[in-house]
Amino acid sequence: MQKEIKHTFYFTQTPEEIWDYLTKPELMEQWLMPSDFQPVVGHHFRFTNPNNTFVVCEVLEVKPFTNLAYVWKNDWAVTKTPYTSKVSWTLTAIEGGTELLLVHSGFELFKDLVAHNSGWVFLCNKLGELLKVPKK
Amino acid sequence: MSTQTLDAFQVIADPSRRQMLMLLSKNSMTINSLVENFDMSRPAVSKHVKVLYNAGFISITDIGRERHCVLKQDGFNELQEFINYFDKFWLKKLQKLKNILDNKLKK
Numbered sequence: 001m002q003k004e005i006k007h008t009f010y011f012t013q014t015p016e017e018i019w020d021y022l023t024k025p026e027l028m029e030q031w032l033m034p035s036d037f038q039p040v041v042g043h044h045f046r047f048t049n050p051n052n053t054f055v056v057c058e059v060l061e062v063k064p065f066t067n068l069a070y071v072w073k074n075d076w077a078v079t080k081t082p083y084t085s086k087v088s089w090t091l092t093a094i095e096g097g098t099e100l101l102l103v104h105s106g107f108e109l110f111k112d113l114v115a116h117n118s119g120w121v122f123l124c125n126k127l128g129e130l131l132k133v134p135k136k
Numbered sequence: 137m138s139t140q141t142l143d144a145f146q147v148i149a150d151p152s153r154r155q156m157l158m159l160l161s162k163n164s165m166t167i168n169s170l171v172e173n174f175d176m177s178r179p180a181v182s183k184h185v186k187v188l189y190n191a192g193f194i195s196i197t198d199i200g201r202e203r204h205c206v207l208k209q210d211g212f213n214e215l216q217e218f219i220n221y222f223d224k225f226w227l228k229k230l231q232k233l234k235n236i237l238d239n240k241l242k243k
Contacts, residue, residue: 005223009230013237021233031233083218102230104222 004105011098015065015091018098022068022089039068053078066091072104083107144214147191152176153184157193157207164206 011018021027023039033047033055039062047055054075061069069088076082090101148154152174159165159173171181185205188194192210196203 005219005226007226007230009234011234011237012241017237021237031236032229085222100230102226104226107219 004103004107006104007102009100009102010094011100012096013098015093015098018091018100019065019068022091039064045070060086061088142187142191144191144193144211145218147187147193147211148215150184150187153188156181156184156188156205160194160205160207164204166202166204168202170205 021031023037025035025037028035028037033049035047035057036045037043037057037059038045039059041059041062043059045057045059047057049055056071056073056075058071059069060071061067067088067090069086071084072087073084074082084106085104086106088103088105090103092099092101148157155174156170159170167178167182167185170185171178174181185194185196188205188211189196192208192214193212194205195208196205198204
């Protein structure tokens with residue numbers, strides 16, 4: 001079973017320019033969602049989904065022009081199926097531009113599962129082997 | 137309480153049911169052998185088994201007088217779809233970011 005999402009994108013701009021689009025709310029809003037993000041570790045913020053629900057986040061890592069990571073979970077106050085996960089961005093200067101790597105990982109379904117994470121990981125691994133889930 | 141059909145997330149929210157799935161990930165088991173692993177009555181175990189069955193996490197085959205439980209993929213597919221949803225979400229968003237930046241370059 002696939003447990004994390006990875007995408008690598010290449011840009012002709014510099015890491016500094018891309019960084020702005022990952023960290024300035026007015027620029028983030030243009031391609032992602034409106035938020036009250038601040039590039040400060042420990043800062044709690046929310047993205048607003050088009051349907052007015054929230055993605056509840058907390059900044060985990062800020063290394064300017066290189067690394068950014070935050071907690072990404074749905075609004076546990078209103079959802080029946082709470083989950084938490086982690087979004088992390090890595091920028092690498094390459095010849096002629098920037099490589100941007102996104103990893104969305106650590107999917108833990110239900111608060112209850114947070115405490116049983118090792119079990120969940122074990123189960124997923126086992127199942128992956130057993131069922132050999134074909135990737136769509 | 138009758139056995140209701142729960143969605144995949146509700147099914148795995150229960151620690152006993154997760155434990156059962158883990159046991160079954162090692163080997164197929166009869167309901168009786170499952171019962172031996174839990175500090176609960178046979179009817180209680182049967183009820184959880186029914187929930188797992190209804191949500192497509194296991195299949196049950198009667199062999200003689202025994203009921204054999206085997207893992208099934210359907211229930212897990214629903215969990216996989218959750219991950220797939222975000223996969224597409226990010227791909228769409230990143231393409232949008234790329235378009236914005238490419239257009240900026242042209243100006």
